[in-house]
Amino acid sequence: MNTLLMTxxxxxxxxxGQFIPLILIIVVFYFFMIRPQMKKxxxxxxxxxxxxxxxxxxTIGGIHGKISEVQETTFLIEVEGGHKLKLEKSAVSMDSxxxxxxxxx
Numbered sequence: 874m875n876t877l878l879m880t881x882x883x884x885x886x887x888x889x890g891q892f893i894p895l896i897l898i899i900v901v902f903y904f905f906m907i908r909p910q911m912k913k914x915x916x917x918x919x920x921x922x923x924x925x926x927x928x929x930x931x932t933i934g935g936i937h938g939k940i941s942e943v944q945e946t947t948f949l950i951e952v953e954g955g956h957k958l959k960l961e962k963s964a965v966s967m968d969s970x971x972x973x974x975x976x977x978x
Contacts, residue, residue, distance in 0.1 A: 927940060
């Protein structure tokens with residue numbers, strides 16, 4: 874009877890040991906994948922909220938332009954040739970000054 878109790882106790886400890894690698898994988902996945910992605914999304918949102926008239930931007934599609942008007946959910950940008958485009962705020966990717974070599978032009 875003592876051996877039966879010891880076997881059951883050892884089996885319970887072994888089950889906990891089997892979940893430790895799974896827990897570690899989840900923790901590593903969170904810190905290397907999910908957390909940086911959430912931080913990047915937060916920074917992108919903050920960037921879009923701080924854009925003002927006169928800023929040079931690049932859209933997700935790769936269009937370079939200068940902000941000529943800011944509205945609640947859209948921007949009016951001026952592109953080369955004096956043409957103007959109306960874009961959703963979510964279409965703005967980055968500030969063109971963050972591009973490599975942008976300051977050399």
